[in-house]
Amino acid sequence: MQQSLFNSIKKSYFPRWDQGSHWKLKVAGIRKRFGEFGYCDDVSKTIYIASEIKKKSDLQVVMIHEICHAVTRTGHGKMWARRLLKAAKKAKELKNFKLEAALKKEVAIYKNSPSRLKIVKFKMKK
Numbered sequence: 616m617q618q619s620l621f622n623s624i625k626k627s628y629f630p631r632w633d634q635g636s637h638w639k640l641k642v643a644g645i646r647k648r649f650g651e652f653g654y655c656d657d658v659s660k661t662i663y664i665a666s667e668i669k670k671k672s673d674l675q676v677v678m679i680h681e682i683c684h685a686v687t688r689t690g691h692g693k694m695w696a697r698r699l700l701k702a703a704k705k706a707k708e709l710k711n712f713k714l715e716a717a718l719k720k721e722v723a724i725y726k727n728s729p730s731r732l733k734i735v736k737f738k739m740k741k
């Protein structure tokens with residue numbers, strides 16, 4: 616289920632990203648182990664999604680959040696937020712208003728909580 620959702624999110628929201636399918640999706644128990652819902656590893660080109668997430672709408676938000684890291688190669692900064700808002704706009708176009716609202720909320724959470732910037736687990740090749 617996660618893999619097909621990942622593929623459809625790529626197609627709808629990030630059509631120009633990873634056209635060669637170099638990125639992998641891994642579902643792992645990271646929520647328990649690291650307290651994270653998702654994790655983007657730029658070195659191994661792997662997006663980890665917590666196996667604890669069961670709801671499709673939650674999976675969509677976490678996947679889009681992590682792919683925005685992969686696309687912008689940044690943490691929770693302005694570029695990341697801008698790309699997330701672009702995905703929100705796309706959700707609106709696709710009439711997925713619930714997802715649009717959830718993505719906007721995600722941007723707001725990181726904007727208004729500087730402490731959450733410190734828990735960026737995004738690894739980047741320097």
Ligand SMILES: [Zn+2]
Pocket residue numbers: 680681684690691735
């Ligand atoms: Zn993040």
